[in-house]
Each structure stands twice: as C-alpha cells, then as structure tokens.
Amino acid sequence: MGGLFGVASKKDCVLDVYFGTDYHSHLGTRKGGMAIWSGSSFNRAIHNIENIQFRAKFEAELLEFKGNMGIGCISDSEAQPLTVRSHLGQYSICTVGKINNMDEIVAKAFEHKIIHLMETSKGVINPTELVAAIIDQENSFKEGLLKAQELIEGSCSILVLTPKGIYASRDKFGRTPLIIGKKEDTYCVSFESCTFANLGYIYDSELGPGEIVLLSPDGVEKIAPPKDKLKICSFLWVYYGYPSSTYEGVSVELMRYRNGASMAKNDDVEIDMVAGVPDSGVGHAIGYSNQSKIPFGRPFIKYTPTWSRSFMPQDQDIRNLVARMKLMPIPELVSGKRLLFCDDSIVRGTQLRETVDLLYNCNASTVHIRSACPPLVFGCPYLNFSTSRSEMDLVARQAIIELEGKEPESLKEYCDPASEKYDAMIECIKKRLNFSTLKYQNIHDMRDAIGIGKEKLCTYCWNGEE
Ligand code: SF4
Incomplete structure (x- = not known):
C-alpha cells in the first residue's frame, strides 16, 4: 500500500508535510519521500524506512528544506516522489495504487516516442515514472491526469506538485480516498484524515471518484468533476485505515x-x-x-x-x-x-x-x-x-x-x-x-x-x- 499527503500554503509548509506524511506510516513500510517547491526548484529526498521511522530519517531535510508547497508519500514499492522536467514544465509526482497493465501502457508510450523509462536492477519500471510518462504525452496536466485515469487498469490516486499548485487526482473508482483539509492560508490533501487534528486542519471536502482539483495557497480549484461510480475499498475500514480517520463520512x-x-x-x-x-x-x-x-x-x-x-x-x-x-x-x-x-x-x-x-x-x-x-x-x-x-x-x-x-x-x-x-x-x-x-x-x-x-x-x- 502507501499513503499521500500534500500542502499548499502562503507560509513555509515543510513541518506540515513532514508530520502529515509521517502520519501515513501505517500504510507502508519500505520507502518514504518528500518534495518541496522552493520557488525555483524542488528539494526532494527519498529514504528507505524499513528499519527506522519516517520522522527519524527525514530530520535532516526538516532543517534543510524550505518552501510553501510540498508533497510526501509512504510507499511499499517504488521510490517516490519523482521530480520531472517535461514540456509541461517542472513537477514532482507521487502515486498510490497498482497498475496491472504496465506492459501495454509502456508499449503505447514507446509508440508515442517516449524515449525511455528507467529500469531498476531487476528490470522493473517505476510505476510512478510510468504515470509521469502518460501525463507528459498530453497537452496539460488536466489532460494527462484524465488520460492516466483512462489507461490504468487497477487503481491510481496521484499528487502532482507544480509551481502553480498541487494537482490531486483520485482513482477513477475512488478505491483509495483523497481528502482536503484547510486552515488559515493553507490547504492540504491527504489519504488519511487523521492527519488533520494535530496539524490544525479542519475538514473541507473529499474528492469523488476520478475527481481532479488544483490546490494553491488561495484555495481549491475544480479541474475535472467526479465520476458516477464509486467503489471504495471496504478493507480500509476493516483493517488498514487509521482508527481516527473518516472516509465518505x-x-x-x-x-x-x-x-x-x-x-x-x-x-x-x-x-x-x-x-x-x-x-x-x-x-x-x-x-x-x-x-x-x-x-x-x-x-x-x-x-x-x-x-x-x-x-x-x-x-x-x-x-x-x-x-x-x-x-x-x-x-x-x-x-x-x-x-x-x-x-x-x-x-x-x-x-x-x-x-x-x-x-x-x-x-x-x-x-x-x-x-x-x-x-x-x-x-x-x-x-x-x-x-x-x-x-x-x-x-x-x-x-x-x-x-x-x-x-x-x-x-x-x-x-x-x-x-x-x-x-x-x-x-x-x-x-x-x-x-x-x-x-x-x-x-x-x-x-x-x-x-x-x-x-x-x-x-x-x-x-x-x-
Ligand atoms: S476491498 Fe479487497 S479487492 Fe477491493 S480494493 Fe479493497 S482489498 Fe482490494
């Protein structure tokens, strides 16, 4: 599994991203990552958290990173967030889900002249990089995120941090949640709503299946409306969701x-x-x-x-x-x-x-x-x-x-x-x-x-x- 958290604020947001991401640690045990937009580039770090808590691993970055927008993730599989430069500009991306038709999507990407995708030593492609490759074949983040929803079999919720704000795209069937919180001059988007109380956020809204929004320090802009069919994972309530979280109310x-x-x-x-x-x-x-x-x-x-x-x-x-x-x-x-x-x-x-x-x-x-x-x-x-x-x-x-x-x-x-x-x-x-x-x-x-x-x-x- 894995978890996602993002913040867009008028103030420095590093502490919120750090704690908000850490509060997703029950969702994964392998990799943790944070990316913060500094105003001109990304501060980004990914660490192995198999034998140590996220908080301990990212203490150095807490002092080093500065910026008012950032995303973080806990992942059981690939290293993320990735930072990307494409014709859409600079961005950082993290995802939660499972792509069952990777080979088919890779073949299509090569048809469209995507030059290459990195492989790990075991010949595995990073699924989050593949999502970035899908997005980069389109003319805008909105079109790219909608294309990712259309192509991916399995599930995929996505955060894309850009200089303009954070695009949050919930899986097309809403298998996993994405919830918006707010406080003065700041908006956050979180897999788990248990992150809100201690960081001072109050509930704002929950994305519907396939819904896409853009979070900026000024508010939440609707980019694509929710789709009709929700199929949220029941196992969230039974097993892996945090007890102090709420999904679908x-x-x-x-x-x-x-x-x-x-x-x-x-x-x-x-x-x-x-x-x-x-x-x-x-x-x-x-x-x-x-x-x-x-x-x-x-x-x-x-x-x-x-x-x-x-x-x-x-x-x-x-x-x-x-x-x-x-x-x-x-x-x-x-x-x-x-x-x-x-x-x-x-x-x-x-x-x-x-x-x-x-x-x-x-x-x-x-x-x-x-x-x-x-x-x-x-x-x-x-x-x-x-x-x-x-x-x-x-x-x-x-x-x-x-x-x-x-x-x-x-x-x-x-x-x-x-x-x-x-x-x-x-x-x-x-x-x-x-x-x-x-x-x-x-x-x-x-x-x-x-x-x-x-x-x-x-x-x-x-x-x-x-
Ligand atoms: S209910 Fe079961 S099959 Fe459906 S998403 Fe959750 S764990 Fe997977």
Missing part, C-alpha cells in the same frame, strides 16, 4: 464498533473475555464486548519500545518471528480462561496460529477467533499490499484445495455462508490454525457497519464480484 473506529457489535449479535459462544488482536482487531473487539456485555481485556500486549512497526524483513519466517516476539502474554489473564479474539481478517493465518499456540502454552482453556470480515478468497487486483496476498497464500484458498484436491472451477459456493462448502472450508481453516471455534463476519453486516450503500463499496477480495 464514516469513522473507521465507529465502523469497527458497529461491526464488532453485529458479530456479537450473531454469536452465542461461552467466554470469559473478549480481546482484539492488536492493533486493528481492537476496535472490532470493543464493539463485540459492548454488545455482548462480556468484559474486554488485553491478555497479551505488544512490546513497542524497541520493535518499530516499520521493521518488516523480507523473509516471511523472520516476519513471523518478529510478530511473535512483539506479543507478550499476561499469564494471569490467560490461564484457565475462555478467550475470544477479534482479528481484522485472516490472510495466511500463520501469525494468528502462533499467537493462539502461545495462549495455549499459557494454559488458556479455549481460544475462539472471530474475523471482522468474510474469508479472503481472492487476491486484491487494485492495491499493493506489503505482505504477500497472492491468492494461493490465502488460508481460505489452501483450505479449498485441501478439500477439493485441486483448484475448483467455481469458488462461488465458498463465498456463500449458507452453503455446505463454506462450512467445510471454515472447519478446515479452524483445524489448520488450531482454534477452538472460528467464525467470520458476513458480508452484509460488514457492509451495513460501513453504511454507505453496497453499490459504492469494493468487496472483490471476499466475493470476486467486480
């Missing part, structure tokens, strides 16, 4: 309370305590506890003083080890207890299995798992997640193959909680991961907990429906 934290409450309404398991798998399972667990009147507790705590979230080794086994080392049980709250844990989702399930084993080692009587969303049956074609979510890694798909002996032709019944195949899949996952019981939230109640209307939500990874 719906608070992440409050959605999680409603979602947990509806899971409790459909449950009758006998337990002593409700807990959340930190961090994103906690809101769902609070909702579950409030509804069921069963106490909420923390039978284990994350050890945060030395394990930064951004420590994300490439090797999956080491990642699992890190996840295990971070969690510390409180034996007095575990021994002899019937525990229920809400988790945001179950992807591969390996870390959750290790956590459950740890609880059994501390003499938990039973460990019941509740997933805040339905089984993940399909990989996400629209966003880049840092942890592998290739379809065959998904524990639901592994269970299906175990049951069928091969990949079935249709997965429809496995997405239907009323079907026998669905029950068999859940039972198989429960056994593999050593849970006492396992239940998943159903798609209808999850959508109701978001509450913006089924047609506006992407739920592809749960039901395979575009």
